[in-house]
Amino acid sequence: MGMMNITGLKVFTLIILFLNGLSAGYKCLTQTKLRYTKTLLSDLMINTVDTENGKIFHPLIAGSVRLGFHDCVGGCDGCINLNNPDNAGLDTTFNALNDLYARERIDRIMSRADFFALAGIVGAEVGSKMKSGQSQVQSPRIPFHWGRRDCPTSPITTEMRVFPNALGNLTETVDYFRRVFDLTPEQLAAVLGAHTLGDARKDASGFDGEWVIERDVFDNDFYRVLSDKTQLWVQENENPDDPNKPRWQWNAKKHREGKEGIMMLNTDMELFKNTAPNSDGRVTSCPADVSTCPSSRLADRVKLYASDNAKFLADFSVAYGKMLTTGYKSWELRYPSLY
Numbered sequence: 001m002g003m004m005n006i007t008g009l010k011v012f013t014l015i016i017l018f019l020n021g022l023s024a025g026y027k028c029l030t031q032t033k034l035r036y037t038k039t040l041l042s043d044l045m046i047n048t049v050d051t052e053n054g055k056i057f058h059p060l061i062a063g064s065v066r067l068g069f070h071d072c073v074g075g076c077d078g079c080i081n082l083n084n085p086d087n088a089g090l091d092t093t094f095n096a097l098n099d100l101y102a103r104e105r106i107d108r109i110m111s112r113a114d115f116f117a118l119a120g121i122v123g124a125e126v127g128s129k130m131k132s133g134q135s136q137v138q139s140p141r142i143p144f145h146w147g148r149r150d151c152p153t154s155p156i157t158t159e160m161r162v163f164p165n166a167l168g169n170l171t172e173t174v175d176y177f178r179r180v181f182d183l184t185p186e187q188l189a190a191v192l193g194a195h196t197l198g199d200a201r202k203d204a205s206g207f208d209g210e211w212v213i214e215r216d217v218f219d220n221d222f223y224r225v226l227s228d229k230t231q232l233w234v235q236e237n238e239n240p241d242d243p244n245k246p247r248w249q250w251n252a253k254k255h256r257e258g259k260e261g262i263m264m265l266n267t268d269m270e271l272f273k274n275t276a277p278n279s280d281g282r283v284t285s286c287p288a289d290v291s292t293c294p295s296s297r298l299a300d301r302v303k304l305y306a307s308d309n310a311k312f313l314a315d316f317s318v319a320y321g322k323m324l325t326t327g328y329k330s331w332e333l334r335y336p337s338l339y
């Protein structure tokens with residue numbers, strides 16, 4: 001009898017452990033809960049503002065799109081290593097999203113990895129609505145599947161993941177995005193349009209400036225600026241005092257609206273021009289005027305996206321949506337259920 005009781009207790013304990021294990025995973029995500037989480041995210045992005053040189057902007061829009069990408073390098077897992085220099089500048093967004101996740105108990109709804117991916121999607125959606133005075137808004141439609149698993153130490157990790165080299169050439173970048181995200185060169189051209197949002201900072205990556213004038217607006221402006229014939233692009237080193245950390249970038253010296261201060265990384269410029277940077281990122285063939293370098297093999301793509309915002313948004317949605325599923329088989333991720 002005593003034996004029976006002990007066996008019965010063991011079976012009972014096993015059942016409890018099994019049920020607990022099930023509820024630690026997420027069994028279902030309804031459209032209602034998804035909409036609720038998206039609203040929390042977009043409210044946070046719209047209500048968080050910052051100013052620089054008298055200009056108001058919404059740092060979490062760009063930060064979330066970048067965080068969605070960075071969390072998926074090596075597999076989307078809700079874990080970021082803020083000590084990796086390639087993640088410099090992500091801390092504000094990372095902290096704000098983690099606060100919201102804890103405060104609103106979103107852990108009851110989805111994993112942190114799903115939440116970061118959703119934040120990336122909402123960032124692009126909110127950004128597409130930021131253009132003032134625009135009557136018809138064109139928005140990205142990035143598919144959201146859920147079911148990502150968090151790493152055991154989420155939201156932090158000490159794992160050092162490898163990010164693309166901003167000083168590199170097109171071949172390197174194409175190889176990276178094929179290997180890490182299984183993207184085609186054309187899809188790479190589409191996802192780099194995310195650089196229409198936000199900026200690069202001296203105190204973060206060491207690069208300096210915004211890619212376009214309206215840093216909160218998500219559209220095809222990146223390609224229009226890149227292919228704008230009235231612009232004079234000059235390569236300059238933003239960190240000349242440290243030979244071990246060169247920060248060569250392309251600075252706009254003339255703009256059709258007479259504005260300066262926008263820039264392109266080597267990897268951005270390589271989508272349009274074949275500039276042949278050396279291993280330090282320095283270009284010797286056309287540093288004083290990029291237009292004297294030959295066209296890149298993706299230059300026609302840049303021109304296509306520059307002239308067709310809807311096409312850009314459609315291609316961006318597919319390619320970014322794919323990045324956000326990195327590390328998972330198609331059957332591991334699911335669409336939210338209707339009820």
Ligand code: HEM
Pocket residue numbers: 059062063065066069088089090164165166167173191192194195197198199200201202204205206207265267320
């Ligand atoms: C060749 C590939 C890429 C390189 C080398 C690169 C590099 C960089 C660098 C150096 C910064 C500046 C960080 C700082 O100083 O704060 C940055 C910012 C940013 N990146 Fe990329 N990036 C790449 C691809 C992407 C992709 C694929 C996305 C998203 C789809 C993305 C989204 C962003 C966004 C939105 C920002 C602005 C962040 C902010 O203002 O907070 N980048 N990137």
